[in-house]
Amino acid sequence: MREKVTIPDLMEKRAKGEPITMLTCYDYPTALLEEKAGVDIILVGDSVGMTVYGHSSTLPVTMDIMIAHCQAVRRGAPGALLIGDMPYLSYQVSVTEAVRNAGRFMQEAACDAVKLEGGRSMAPVFRALTGAGIPAMGHLGLTPQSLAMLGGFRAQGRDAEAAWRVIEDASILEGAGAFSILLEAVPPEVGDETTRRASIPIISIGAGPHCDGQLLIVHDLLGFFERFTPRFVKKYADLNHTILEAFQAYLSDVAARNFPSPEHCYPMKKGELARLASLIASAKGRCEEENP
Numbered sequence: 001m002r003e004k005v006t007i008p009d010l011m012e013k014r015a016k017g018e019p020i021t022m023l024t025c026y027d028y029p030t031a032l033l034e035e036k037a038g039v040d041i042i043l044v045g046d047s048v049g050m051t052v053y054g055h056s057s058t059l060p061v062t063m064d065i066m067i068a069h070c071q072a073v074r075r076g077a078p079g080a081l082l083i084g085d086m087p088y089l090s091y092q093v094s095v096t097e098a099v100r101n102a103g104r105f106m107q108e109a110a111c112d113a114v115k116l117e118g119g120r121s122m123a124p125v126f127r128a129l130t131g132a133g134i135p136a137m138g139h140l141g142l143t144p145q146s147l148a149m150l151g152g153f154r155a156q157g158r159d160a161e162a163a164w165r166v167i168e169d170a171s172i173l174e175g176a177g178a179f180s181i182l183l184e185a186v187p188p189e190v191g192d193e194t195t196r197r198a199s200i201p202i203i204s205i206g207a208g209p210h211c212d213g214q215l216l217i218v219h220d221l222l223g224f225f226e227r228f229t230p231r232f233v234k235k236y237a238d239l240n241h242t243i244l245e246a247f248q249a250y251l252s253d254v255a256a257r258n259f260p261s262p263e264h265c266y267p268m269k270k271g272e273l274a275r276l277a278s279l280i281a282s283a284k285g286r287c288e289e290e291n292p
């Protein structure tokens with residue numbers, strides 16, 4: 001088992017210019033594989049609402065759903081730095097609720113940190129979380145919990161003012177205690193400038209190659225989510241195709257009685273087949289005597 005990844009480890013990677021790797025994860029078997037691959041950070045994202053539960057946005061995801069998925073992922077990935085994504089309404093209503101809900105990720109699911117969306121208006125929440133000893137990652141650019149305000153899943157920071165606002169927000173959140181910031185779907189120049197100004201790790205999901213690390217949603221990377229594919233996704237596998245082929249092969253095997261074959265069946269213990277035959281024969285004899 002590898003040594004646990006810590007926030008100082010991430011700072012060290014940033015200082016050395018070594019890229020930080022990050023993936024989302026929602027379940028135990030995938031966590032086992034991400035851990036085996038050696039990913040630095042695992043985010044249990046509220047994207048679970050779309051990738052696993054089939055919702056059209058992340059808004060229906062609740063704290064209880066997030067905690068259950070974080071617990072499963074922690075069991076499979078004891079070594080990765082595990083971040084629980086704070087779902088919609090778990091931190092926007094009050095700072096007190098934000099601390100209580102963030103604390104649940106740490107206490108009930110053994111997370112190492114939490115992530116929350118939003119710019120400068122979230123600075124008081126970052127200060128409170130840091131004060132409570134809960135490491136918090138910021139999330140700027142395309143923030144899916146504000147989809148209604150943003151008008152859909154579209155790139156952000158593409159004009160100079162909007163870009164500058166993202167860059168400024170990152171500095172403000174760092175000043176409020178964020179240990180790292182995730183930048184989603186902004187031009188690479190915004191990723192570059194934000195990273196240059198920061199003294200904490202800046203992670204990109206669609207923010208170009210100049211950031212300190214990269215994140216992809218695991219279902220996108222594996223080709224396991226068909227509804228849409230953002231421009232920033234690189235597919236490393238085609239699981240949809242592989243799984244569909246496996247299901248179709250199973251259905252035709254069953255239809256043709258090719259499955260199960262002898263290697264999938266449990267043999268009787270030695271000598272027991274003859275004894276069973278005699279039990280069946282004597283039961284049949286009794287039945288014929290009773291019903292001539």
Ligand code: KIV
Binds near residue numbers: 045048
């Ligand atoms: O929920 C999630 O997976 C995320 C990523 C899109 C960054 O927040």
